[in-house]
Amino acid sequence: MGFLLRWLGAFLLLAATFNPTEYNYVQWVRSYGHMNLSIAVLIGLILLVGYIIYLRASLRSIGILGMMLVAALVAALIWVAADLGLINLDNPSFNLWLGLVVLSLVLAIGLSWSIVRRTLSGQADVDDVDT
Known part of the structure; x- marks a missing residue:
């Protein structure tokens, strides 16, 4: 259920920006x-x-290469579906x-990857150390 909420949040963020x-x-x-500049800036x-929350978490958990790999896998699935x-x-x-949908899946997987990795391996990701 957690992944679906993360995916829905990413999809709504992207769709609210442009569709x-x-x-x-x-x-x-x-x-x-131009008539509501203050509201436009606030919403922006x-x-x-x-975007910063999703992108920062995705870049820290799977990196740019992982994001490109997820996008390539989903693109290949779409290609197969189109061929069939x-x-x-x-x-x-x-x-x-x-x-x-593809971009929101990439962001949701990036945001969820640390949780999946911790569940599968039992190892936690620790990036920030307080001194």
């Missing part, structure tokens, strides 16, 4: 941000904090949603 509908931060700032900073005719990649809107 193929008109209901996203980027579109709102383009259309109305809240989104930035979310399970999904159709002709719709740009669907492709964008699929990209959001």
Whole structure:
């Protein structure tokens, strides 16, 4: 259940920032941000904090190479699904949603990896040492 919540949080963060509908931060700032500059900056900073949390945890737990490997594995799964005719990649809107799912999976796996590793190996990750 924990992984699903982390994935949902990552997906909502990415989808709130940009998605193929008109209901996203980027579109709102383009259309109305100049009229509500203080709100646009506040929401942008809240989104930035979310990205920093997810990216920092992902980079510390699996690194950039691990993030690229997870993205490559998910891309290969999508390629297989497309080759087997399970999904159709002709719709740009669907492709964008699929990209959001892939990116959110990468972030969620990065955020969850330390927990998975500790569960499987019994070893805790200790990065910060208080002196």
